[in-house]
Amino acid sequence: MEREQVEEIKTTLVRNIKTFWSDHWLPITAFVVLIVSCQLFNLTHSGFFYPLMFVSGWIVVMFALKLKSESSLFSSKKSTKNMQQESSYETYTVLRVYTNDPNFQEYMQNQEYFHSQHVQMENRVIDHNQDIESQIMFIQKPEFAFCYHLLMDRKNEMYFIGEYV
Incomplete structure (x- = not known):
């Protein structure tokens, strides 16, 4: 019974090694060639090893960068993308419009009128x-009677949030 378990473990190990080798044979070979050519260059100082070191080093670096970009542990793009999908957080530009005009909401679509008001962005x-x-924190300015909060998303669409007197 123990012999069968040992044989089963051996076959599983061999199968896993073969699978790993078939998936990663190029970077493993390039890494070995890089190490060997660097050691041989240190012994002989022959220019013959420059192309071997350059090509194998380039292959190792490209696979390392590919692995880094695919790994969710290291990839900031993938992590932030997953975080935005899983959460309800979104970045907006907050516009605080200070005015003394009580009819601001009626005329705020007019671009010239809008820019004539005191606007703070964050x-x-x-x-x-x-x-x-x-x-969104309300910041009072005594020289203005009204404060309007607007949100602008990444598509430059504006949303009215609130009016403060």
Whole structure:
């Protein structure tokens, strides 16, 4: 019974090694060639080993960069992409429009009128699972009677959030 278990472990190990070798034979070979050619260059100082070191080193670096970009542990793009899909956070530009005009909402679509008002912009990450109004701090300016909060997303679409008197 023990002999059968040992044989089964051997066959599993051999199968795993063959699978690993068939998937990664090029970077393993390039790494071995790089090490051997560097050692032989140190012994002989022959220019013959320059192309071997360059090509094998290039292959090793390319596979390392490919592995790094595919691995979710190292890839910042993939991690942030997954984080945005799994969470409800999104980056917006918060516009605080200060004005003394009580009819701002009626005329705010007019670009000239909008730019004639006092506008402060800030980038902020908003959680859609929480109340949006509570995530944007109201900053009072005594010289203005009204403050309007607007959100602008990445597509430059604006959303009215609140009015403060």
